[in-house]
Amino acid sequence: MEKNARGVRKGAWTKAEDILLKKCIDKYGEGRWHLVPHRAGLNRCRKSCRLRWLNYLRPDIKRGYFNKDEVDLIVRLHTLLGNRQVFRLWSLIAGRIPGRTANDVKNFWNTHIEKKSKPMITQTNIIKPQPRIFSKQLVAPANWSKELNKPNDAPNIDPKNRSSTDHHASSSKTSKTDGRDENPKNNKQQPIIHSPLQEEEEVDECMRWWGNLLEITENGDGILFPQEDHVPSIVEPIFSPGFGDQSGKDYGVEDGIILSCLELDVDVWKLVSLDDH
DNA sequence: AATGACTTCAACCGCTATATC
DNA sequence: AGATATAGCGGTTGAAGTCAT
Numbered sequence: 001m002e003k004n005a006r007g008v009r010k011g012a013w014t015k016a017e018d019i020l021l022k023k024c025i026d027k028y029g030e031g032r033w034h035l036v037p038h039r040a041g042l043n044r045c046r047k048s049c050r051l052r053w054l055n056y057l058r059p060d061i062k063r064g065y066f067n068k069d070e071v072d073l074i075v076r077l078h079t080l081l082g083n084r085q086v087f088r089l090w091s092l093i094a095g096r097i098p099g100r101t102a103n104d105v106k107n108f109w110n111t112h113i114e115k116k117s118k119p120m121i122t123q124t125n126i127i128k129p130q131p132r133i134f135s136k137q138l139v140a141p142a143n144w145s146k147e148l149n150k151p152n153d154a155p156n157i158d159p160k161n162r163s164s165t166d167h168h169a170s171s172s173k174t175s176k177t178d179g180r181d182e183n184p185k186n187n188k189q190q191p192i193i194h195s196p197l198q199e200e201e202e203v204d205e206c207m208r209w210w211g212n213l214l215e216i217t218e219n220g221d222g223i224l225f226p227q228e229d230h231v232p233s234i235v236e237p238i239f240s241p242g243f244g245d246q247s248g249k250d251y252g253v254e255d256g257i258i259l260s261c262l263e264l265d266v267d268v269w270k271l272v273s274l275d276d277h
Numbered sequence: 278a279a280t281g282a283c284t285t286c287a288a289c290c291g292c293t294a295t296a297t298c
Numbered sequence: 299a300g301a302t303a304t305a306g307c308g309g310t311t312g313a314a315g316t317c318a319t
Contacts, residue, residue, distance in 0.1 A: 010289070012313080034304060050305080051288065088307065106308075107286050284316075289309105296304075 009043045013052055017042055021049055022057055055103045062099025066108055070097050074105055075113065 009017075024040035030053070033046040042049060055061070066074070077093045090102035090109075097105065 012287075031305090033306095045289095046304080047290085047306090048288075054306095055287075090308070091306085102307080103287080110309095111285055280319090282316100282318080285314090287311105287313090289311075291307105291309090293307080294305085296302100298300105298302080 008045050008048075010048070013056075017044070018052070018057055021052060025053055025057070051103075055101045060099050061101065066100075066112075070100065071108075071113070073097060074109065078109060078113075 013021075020040045020042055021036070024036055024042075028035075028039055033050045036042070036046060036049045037044050040049070044052075073096060074093055077096065078089075081089055081092070090106045094100050094102040094105045
């Protein structure tokens with residue numbers, strides 16, 4: 001077994017190590033990962049312990065094939081967020097799929113979906129959401145729908161080609177306040193000025209908007225609507241009835257959150273073409 | 278049966294964000 | 299306010315399994 005410079009074990013976990021880690025978590029609970037190796041009597045680093053627990057040992061982890069519902073949700077959410085370098089993208093997606101981890105979703109995307117979908121994603125099947133008013137706190141940018149519909153001239157994010165510098169530059173940019181500006185002053189709508197810098201900021205604004213969208217659905221404060229009658233059950237907490245209504249009318253939701261339809265042009269099953277398992 | 282190519286996914290690495298002092 | 303410690307993220311790697319020849 002490989003060891004690093006400090007003599008800490010690396011590589012695949014053994015059954016015995018799994019048992020030790022599980023016992024430790026059962027006894028002390030999750031968190032304080034720096035203490036876990038010592039408490040568990042494991043010669044592993046805290047990162048390794050955390051990862052092993054979160055991605056493999058946790059009792060609610062679901063293993064095996066992703067079902068249609070799960071793939072559908074992954075594709076939809078990735079279509080919404082994937083081209084825009086959303087910070088915590090995989091965590092956000094995984095958070096909506098019970099029992100799946102960010103690592104699972106990321107691996108699944110990279111191995112199953114990315115290859116198949118890449119040649120098929122064009123500017124014509126990019127999402128076209130059309131909310132009117134989203135929340136009391138946050139106003140959608142004035143020209144956000146234009147931004148989302150314009151030809152995708154931003155470089156397509158290919159994880160294989162994208163440098164870690166790029167990733168971290170973007171993450172530090174968006175994560176400071178988790179993608180939201182808490183100062184209401186800064187959320188005021190501004191006149192549209194088409195300087196390159198302003199356009200970039202508007203795209204960021206779009207991303208904050210989507211980040212807000214995801215958080216609100218997570219908190220159960222808002223509801224989005226499904227495109228088709230047969231939207232699978234797992235998608236329902238996010239996409240509930242009325243989603244496909246193209247009439248443009250708004251849908252009343254409690255607490256001042258009003259959405260019109262959210263439209264997706266992507267036929268995800270053509271896109272993914274996976275067999276049932 | 279042998280072996281080389283390809284695929285999958287668990288694990289690691291490097292980095293940033295956040296918490297604490 | 300700055301330094302340090304810890305948590306957690308996305309990108310990447312490589313061993314093991316599978317497939318094709």
